[in-house]
Amino acid sequence: MLRETTERPQRLRVLGDGAAALSLAMRAGDLASHELTLVRPKGAPTPVDHIWGFWDGPDMPPAVSAACQLARASWDRWAIITADGGVVMQSGTRRYSALHRSAWTRHCETVAQQAGVRSVDEAELGDEGADLVFDSRPPPVPDGIMLQHFIGLEVRSNRPVFDAGTAILMDFRVDQSRGMHFIYLLPFSATEALVESTLFSPDRLEEQFYLDAIADYLGTHYGLHSFDTVRRERGVIPLARLKQRDPKIQGIGGNGGAIRPSSGYAFVFIQKQIDRAITEMRESGHFQVRTPHSAVDLWMDGVLLSVLRHWPERAPDLFLRMGRALDGDEFARFLSGEADWPLRLKVIMAMPKWPFLRGLMRLMAGGSPHHTAAAR
Incomplete structure (x- = not known):
């Protein structure tokens, strides 16, 4: 942990220059005393543009509002369709946005440079010291996971x-x-x-x-x-809870557990992770990154992934049931990690019980959805 002081700027180093590293760099102006350096990893692949989807909402971090302004498009209606029917959900308070990675990268780089954030290649880093290091490089992905x-x-x-x-x-x-x-x-x-x-x-x-x-x-x-x-x-x-790339270095972003295992959504969770770390640092003086997901949501994700892995033919019915049981606001809240217990119970009650009991039994027997072999 790092305790913020006024004696001298604290040297923060972030390994990697992807979504999480740049999102933290974009918030550098919110760190009262810091010197932030991004380290471009040796041999990292050339970034390729793609689109990130996410929901906004009234209690989202400020970075999400900035992303909404940069989004290519947004919708207040979204649909789930199967061979047996479909459902269209609508929200009056939460829109689903499509953001180009390139647009977010340019925005973060501009704001970070204005705040004095440095960006260096790993080979040029030399022997510079750091008070705290975050690792945003992707964690290793084991064979056989979903x-x-x-x-x-x-x-x-x-x-x-x-x-x-x-x-x-x-x-x-x-x-x-x-x-x-x-x-x-x-x-x-x-x-x-x-x-x-x-x-x-x-x-x-x-x-x-x-x-x-x-x-x-x-x-x-x-x-x-x-x-x-x-x-x-x-x-x-x-789609798994992955181990950090280096357990001795705090992970951030995907390397810090930001990816939601059941959906693959990450952008909003990265912003939540960073916002929580900055808020806690202001309150306690300690700068520590935590997973943005609750333990119960991760447990529910594990059971769902077990069902989807072993009985994928059930998937259309499961998601259609969920879409029919929830309104647009509830659906967006659930997938954005903002569910309370009444909403979680609403989802649980909409699901067929036997597939999930079988999935739960596999988990209890040690059949992790992340590591067991596929079976139908």
Whole structure:
């Protein structure tokens, strides 16, 4: 831990220059006494632009409000669709936003530079000391854990086909033979949308599987058999509680447990993690990063992942039940880590009990959803 003092600026070093490191650097002006340095890791991959989705809300950290201003688009309606039906939820207080990583990076870099944050390559660091080090580099991902893996295409049609007022969070009307699979569609206009083929499973698939799923989906449900591809993105997100990269160095971001295991959402949780650390430092003088997730939410995530891993065919019904049981505000709160016990119980009561009892028994027997082999 670091106790803030007025004797001299405290030297803070952050290993990595991704979303968590830059989000902390952007808050450097809120640290009363500091010298913050970001260290670009040797051999780090070149950043590739992609879109982060998140909900805003009345009690979110200030960085989330800034992100909303930078967002490419936002929606107050979102849908879950299955072969057996669908539900559209709407919120009057929380919007779902799509933020380009590149836009957030530029914003953070600009604000951080104005606050005097340094950025150096690892090879140029030398023997400079630090009072505190945070490690934002990705943690190691064990083989066999559940993954969220996807390929997305930003497509443009020559005719209006999309409902620009409704984001489609999950459309399960696609091939379910390779694990839990859905289309994620963010309509930027009636002719432009990001369309992602997304799976929850331990194994990544060949690229053509995702591309064929997108093409088949657009052709079947939108009559769109020809379109321009404006941009492509792909990603793999571990759906697990991962060990820190180095247990002797405080982790932040994904390396500090910020990724929500059941959904892969991270952006808002990174901002919550940083905001809580800064608030606690102001109150106690200690600068310590903690997980932004409650123990009960992580436990519930574990049971859900066990069900999705072993019985992925249940997924469409489970998420449709959840969407029908909650209104838009409740759904956004639950996925944003802001659920209270009445809301958690509402979700639990909407679920079929036997699959979750079986999933719980697997967990109690030591069959972690993060490490056990796949079984149907």
